[in-house]
Amino acid sequence: MASVVETRAAGLTGPLAQTVDGPAEQRPFADVARDHLDRLYGFCVRLMNDPSDADDLVQETLLRGMRAYDDLRDASRAKGWLFAIATNASRDLFRTRGRQVATVPFDAIDADGDEFSLFETIAIEDPFPYSDELHLDFLRLFRDDDVQAVFGSMTPVFRLPIILTVVHGFSCKEAAAILEIPLGTLLSRLHRGRKQLERGLWDYAVANGLVTTTDEDER
Amino acid sequence: MIDCREAVSRMWAYLGRDLALKPIAEFEAHLETCQRCCGELEFSRHLREAVAEGEGATQMPPELRARIDILLAGADDANQGTA
Numbered sequence: 001m002a003s004v005v006e007t008r009a010a011g012l013t014g015p016l017a018q019t020v021d022g023p024a025e026q027r028p029f030a031d032v033a034r035d036h037l038d039r040l041y042g043f044c045v046r047l048m049n050d051p052s053d054a055d056d057l058v059q060e061t062l063l064r065g066m067r068a069y070d071d072l073r074d075a076s077r078a079k080g081w082l083f084a085i086a087t088n089a090s091r092d093l094f095r096t097r098g099r100q101v102a103t104v105p106f107d108a109i110d111a112d113g114d115e116f117s118l119f120e121t122i123a124i125e126d127p128f129p130y131s132d133e134l135h136l137d138f139l140r141l142f143r144d145d146d147v148q149a150v151f152g153s154m155t156p157v158f159r160l161p162i163i164l165t166v167v168h169g170f171s172c173k174e175a176a177a178i179l180e181i182p183l184g185t186l187l188s189r190l191h192r193g194r195k196q197l198e199r200g201l202w203d204y205a206v207a208n209g210l211v212t213t214t215d216e217d218e219r
Numbered sequence: 220m221i222d223c224r225e226a227v228s229r230m231w232a233y234l235g236r237d238l239a240l241k242p243i244a245e246f247e248a249h250l251e252t253c254q255r256c257c258g259e260l261e262f263s264r265h266l267r268e269a270v271a272e273g274e275g276a277t278q279m280p281p282e283l284r285a286r287i288d289i290l291l292a293g294a295d296d297a298n299q300g301t302a
Contacts, residue, residue, distance in 0.1 A: 151273070
């Protein structure tokens with residue numbers, strides 16, 4: 001039977017906490033891990049915000065996963081289970097390297113940012129006066145690396161809920177379990193993250209000359 | 220009946236199928252009477268798709284993949300050894 005430490009290291013809490021006393025009949029760990037490698041790597045890059053640290057985190061996650069795999073009862077939950085291990089391992093890596101785990105007090109968030117609406121800003125600024133699809137044309141300005149740049153500038157605690165739910169398709173409940181935070185906290189961070197993303201996309205578009213604003217037109 | 224502010228706050232949870240039945244019913248009832256929120260819902264759907272595509276495009280570097288192949292081959296060997 002796995003130790004408590006291994007079970008915790010594997011992030012098996014809440015909806016992910018489906019453990020058994022012994023190994024279950026399931027696919028080899030290597031096969032399961034290979035199914036999720038690219039996604040796991042992308043998640044690790046975002047957790048660490050540094051490609052070299054992400055390399056270390058992926059490997060550490062797989063080593064921990066290998067050791068704790070017998071605890072995983074349901075292989076269909078393997079992706080969330082690996083992501084939870086990665087989240088836990090990232091905290092340990094941060095501690096080892098003397099880096100601060102990214103947390104932000106709520107009052108540090110720009111109060112105006114919480115009210116920002118990208119949908120309304122596009123409508124008001126009207127960057128494409130002859131467009132029949134004003135809002136979609138705005139999104140079409142962004143290539144994958146533009147989106148990644150905006151994401152990279154976001155506060156990690158608000159970025160991760162979006163990555164887990166929107167990019168990787170986890171439910172809010174699953175994402176809360178992976179991050180080991182209450183569901184209400186997850187929902188709050190998801191909302192704030194969304195607002196930060198909207199603001200980030202608009203600011204990026206303006207800063208990189210993808211759109212011109214009313215202020216600039218008047219100069 | 221919920222207002223636009225509340226509807227907007229529920230939009231991403233709705234698109235992620237993360238709302239319970241009652242909030243869904245309230246949200247959809249609001250949409251029936253609000254063209255503005257219908258537009259923002261459609262925009263939010265496309266925005267989420269853009270984010271998923273942009274962020275999902277991260278590729279693992281070949282050197283790391285090679286190291287992981289070796290690591291997982293070791294796990295395969297160990298598995299066969301204990302089978």
